[in-house]
Amino acid sequence: xxxxxxxxxxVESVDGSDLKGVVKRQKPTPGLLHEVQMMKxxxxxxxxxxxxxxxxxxxxxxxxxxxSRGSLADLEKPxxxxxxxxxxxxxxxxxxxxxxxxxxxxxxxxxxxxxxSQDGSIKIIDxxxxxxxxxxxxxxxxxxxxxxxxxxxxxxxxxxKADVWAxxxxxxxxxxxxxxxxxxxxxxxxxxxxxxxxxxxxxxSKISDELKSFLDSCFKYNPEKRPSASKLLAHPFLTxxxxxxxxxxxxxx
Numbered sequence: 001x002x003x004x005x006x007x008x009x010x011v012e013s014v015d016g017s018d019l020k021g022v023v024k025r026q027k028p029t030p031g032l033l034h035e036v037q038m039m040k041x042x043x044x045x046x047x048x049x050x051x052x053x054x055x056x057x058x059x060x061x062x063x064x065x066x067x068s069r070g071s072l073a074d075l076e077k078p079x080x081x082x083x084x085x086x087x088x089x090x091x092x093x094x095x096x097x098x099x100x101x102x103x104x105x106x107x108x109x110x111x112x113x114x115x116x117s118q119d120g121s122i123k124i125i126d127x128x129x130x131x132x133x134x135x136x137x138x139x140x141x142x143x144x145x146x147x148x149x150x151x152x153x154x155x156x157x158x159x160x161k162a163d164v165w166a167x168x169x170x171x172x173x174x175x176x177x178x179x180x181x182x183x184x185x186x187x188x189x190x191x192x193x194x195x196x197x198x199x200x201x202x203x204x205s206k207i208s209d210e211l212k213s214f215l216d217s218c219f220k221y222n223p224e225k226r227p228s229a230s231k232l233l234a235h236p237f238l239t240x241x242x243x244x245x246x247x248x249x250x251x252x253x
Contacts, residue, residue, distance in 0.1 A: 010066065028060045035127050036062060041102065046094030048115070048125045067125070068118045069253060073111035076252025077176040078204070081211055083250055084174055085241035087114070088214075090122030091167060092238075095229040099160040104130045107158075109166035110147045111173050116253070120244040133160060145188065146178045150195040151223050153188065161223035164232060168201070168218025171211075175204050179219075210237040 039050040039062075054061040072087060079087075091114055098104050106113075107129040115123045129142050136158045143152060149165035151158055169179050179201035185191050200219055203212060214237040220226035227235075247253075 011063075028055060028058065031128065032060060035130070036060065038102075038104070038130065039064075039127055042097075044094060044097040044101075046090050046122055046124060047097060048123045065123075066118065067115035067123055069116035069120075071112050072114045072116070072122075072170070072174060075111075075174065075250070077174055079174050079250065079252065080242075081208060081237075082240050082242040083247050084171060084211070085238050086244070086247050087122055087174065088167060088171060089233065089238045089241045091124065091170070092229045092233050094122070094124040095160075095163050095167070096233065098124070098130075099133070099163070099229055103133045105133060105136055105158065105160050106130055106163050106166075107152075108143045108147070109163050110144050110170055114170070120248040131158075145191060146180065146185070148191065149223065150198075150221055153192050153195050159223055160228065161226045164218055164226055164229055165223075167229075167232075168215050171215060171218070172201065172203070175207065177204055208237075210240065213237065 036050070036053050039048070040053065042049065048067065049065045051063045051065070053063070091109070095106065095109070098106060104127075106124065106127070108126060109124070113124065113126040115125050117123060143162075143166070147166040147169040149158075149162040150156075152162050172178055179185075180191065180194055180199075182202060183190075183194065183199075185194060198221055200221065201215075203215055214232075214235050217227050217232060217235060
């Protein structure tokens with residue numbers, strides 16, 4: 001297939017096992033090479049695993065695990081709360097690893113960047129916007145509009161808590177909503193005005209109190225009061241998480 005980043009081939013090893021995805025990038029840019037070197041360090045069940053990288057006729061070929069069931073953006077919405085809790089738990093575990101072990105901020109968490117493997121595992125992908133936590137003092141507006149936290153949009157000091165806000169936005173996405181959709185926010189300037197007024201996102205009416213509490217935690221305006229990914233994993237809502245097989249049985253998958 002062909003994506004915005006290049007051509008994707010499904011291949012398998014010579015012994016017929018372990019289907020892998022091969023992504024061919026057109027140009028070995030410094031940004032791509034930096035991203036690939038970082039990806040090869042990742043060893044976590046909720047992060048895309050990169051097996052190897054090759055330079056072939058001035059093209060970069062990245063060999064990684066196959067994520068054949070698509071992204072969370074492809075799911076029929078809204079999804080049930082037990083399946084939502086499963087997805088959020090896995091995503092937060094991946095972010096905990098990135099924040100605490102690798103010490104990077106993803107900066108573009110959304111349904112399109114969280115994939116589903118054949119066995120139903122949840123995997124974070126696309127690390128082109130990542131930044132080292134120690135370099136995050138340099139204000140820079142980067143990410144996808146409806147998933148950006150107030151501190152990102154207002155160009156204040158950014159921490160790993162920006163990813164936690166994005167998790168809340170992704171949860172709303174999977175419920176069939178998006179932050180500030182009801183206000184018809186379409187531009188960065190419009191979102192900036194919303195954040196200057198400290199308007200918080202609204203939620204679908206038919207959600208549980210536990211899910212509302214989880215979203216409230218994600219959407220703390222002050223990042224210092226927003227929980228880390230690690231602390232958010234202890235939220236009571238996540239105890240609703242179904243097991244992997246129940247998630248795989250979802251009719252919208």
